[in-house]
Amino acid sequence: MALVGRRDGRNFGYGRQLSYAGRRALEDLFAGGHFATVKAHGDRWQAFVRWCRSEDGPGYNDARHIDLQTLEGYATHLHQQIQGGELCIATAQNRLSSVNRTLAALRGDQDVRIVSPSHTLGQQRSTVRTRAPDGQDLSKVRSVIEELYKQRHERVAAIVMLARTTGMRLREAILADLPRLHREAKHLGRINIQDGTKGGRSGASAPRWIIANEEVKAALQLAREVAPARGRNLLDRAESYAAFLQRTVLPARAILHRHGIKGFHELRAAYACERYEELTSRAAPVNDGHGHCIDRDLDQRARQQISLELGHYRIDVVSAYIGGRS
Incomplete structure (x- = not known):
């Protein structure tokens, strides 16, 4: 599918919605084939979009705003889910890898990515709280x-x-x-x-x-x-x-x-x-x-x-x- 507009437009020209744009970019990347692969990456991209819209996410709906700090924040979120027993390590690594792939498809480059999802998830800081929570007063x-x-x-x-x-x-x-x-x-x-x-x-x-x-x-x-x-x-x-x-x-x-x-x-x-x-x-x-x-x-x-x-x-x-x- 061709770009909706110029690559420097919202979501790099793939439309107004972050969730929609990621799926369209993946379909372009795989030239309309590899349906199972597109679906797998697309489903994991949707999990990332849900995090972006959650209370812990940045609230973005435009891929142009996503930077390395955003991806590191998502990696921390995944690591916390691993620690809480909600995700296995392999699932978390796959989610980060799919975000890398989808973001590269949207941007047309690999300038914003987690270089090693496995290393990043394995090296996250401890989830033991060391800072007193806000709102106690x-x-x-x-x-x-x-x-x-x-x-x-x-x-x-x-x-x-x-x-x-x-x-x-x-x-x-x-x-x-x-x-x-x-x-x-x-x-x-x-x-x-x-x-x-x-x-x-x-x-x-x-x-x-x-x-x-x-x-x-x-x-x-x-x-x-x-x-x-x-x-x-x-x-x-x-x-x-x-x-x-x-x-x-x-x-x-x-x-x-x-x-x-x-x-x-x-x-x-x-x-x-x-x-x-x-x-x-x-x-x-x-x-x-x-x-x-x-x-x-x-x-x-x-x-x-x-x-x-x-x-x-x-x-x-x-x-x-x-x-x-x-």
Whole structure:
């Protein structure tokens, strides 16, 4: 397929959408053949595009903006998925290789690429958190919420509150069944996070109960007040999850940045640190610069509980939120 426009145009002339442009460039590269190869590279390119649009990605929809730093950020993301048990090393390496191939097809050169995906993924820094998470100061979080309201980002304010008070992921906060959670908080004193979870971890086989204290109840009430009419979650009935991310969540991230909060994931880590202190009566390791001495069994039990509340079900992943073991 010929270029839509000049190579110096949006997505190097392959159209307005990053996802579409990558597939068209691959079809050009393989001259309309090698269908299985094109599909494999195309599917992996779509995973990269989804990351670009996520809370941790750069928000790009134009391949001209993708540079080496972007690819290194994606490599870090893949490495974290490996550490979390969500990807095997071979899959992650294939995804990086396909991004290299697709970007080269779009650009017409190999000036922006990860030279060795296997080396890059093998040499990523440890995922043990060494920096205290943003958003632990609740007064700072309240300031963020106030500005979000002023800028008419009420639904994003609800996401911030849910992430900070319950440890929900971004997707979980957006898709949370608010009427059900409200009933559980009212009648049971706890809520079960089940909607929008990773890897199909939902239902009775994967309960994820969170204590519904006053802060959680306030966050749920706020979310119900700003949710679209007749909806069960923060999405309008005619609105897709991807569209909400692109049009509403991503533009509001600048407000979080202005208040010193890197992203929604930081609020989830802040929740984990708070829970560690509640469970052990000691500051989370990442908040204690000299590394306090704590009973190892108590530390282990706290990490196990936090792993369940965050929906990871693997105790070693908790170090990415609260720091390493003492």
